[in-house]
Amino acid sequence: MPELPDVEGFRRVLESCAKGRIIQYVDVRDTGVLRDVTTRRLRDALEGRRFTTPERHGKWLLARTGGPTLMLHFGMTGRLVCGRPGDPVEAHDRVLFTLARDRQLRYRDQRKLQGLWLADDESDVARLLRRQGPDAMAVDRAEFQAVLSARRGSVKSALIDQSVLAGLGNLLADEILWRAGLRPTSRSGDLTDADCRRLYTHLRRTLRSAVTAGCVPPRDSWLTGHRDDPVPTCPRCGSPLRRSRVAGRGTVWCPRCQ
DSSP states (O other), X not given: OOOHHHHHHHHHHHHHHHTTOXXXXXXXXXXXXXXXXXXXXXXXXXXXXXXXXXXXXXXEEEEOOSSSEEEEEOTTTOXXXXXXXXXXXXXXXXXXXXXXXXXXXXXXXXXXXXXXXXXXXXXXXXXXXXXXXXXXXXXXXXXXXXXXXXXXXXXXXXXXXXXXXXXXXXXXXXHHHHHHXXXXXXXXXXXXXXXXXXXXXXXXXXXXXXXXXXXXXXXXXXXXXXXXSSSOBOTTTOOBOEEEEETTEEEXXXXXXX
């Protein structure tokens, strides 16, 4: 499932593939990924426009044009791919943006759980993002501690709640909590100042590494690298990892380190 590092990777794809290029043609091959916009309106709004510098907030990608903003969300299986107009079309290529100078940007998604929105202006962008908390890469420590302390539930449920902190998913939350030595079931409101400082430090470090990798990397030294092992053990202490459900999500943690 795409999390913040994946979407940051898609932002870089969009920037390298499309920034400064005119959108010549929008080919909607599956209207099932269009949200609150018709094919005709999407084409009328974007064709002839030029993509400018893209932005990301949490798991949302904002494709700016100097006018309307194309907003993309990737759900569980979405991707953004750069190619050429003559490349073979794959089964899950839902919308194709043919660009000047022989480039084509493709929104590819198998399950179609999210999709594409069109924001006419900044008020529309703000409306679509109104339920999003601060971006996990941009939040400072004071704001991070404030939003956590205001929550009554578990710290994991707070971390994966996009209205609290935008961008984290299941893998990142488990990884960050393991690195910080905090159990996912710990209550957010019970965290000490030292707990919050440690959690914020590992949030920043984990995100920096994951963004560089373009995903949450399944490295041997990471919890993520062992969570799907037949008999998963902690890469730090060697203890058997526990599996449980927290906030309705499959959760992996170390009973000794956390």
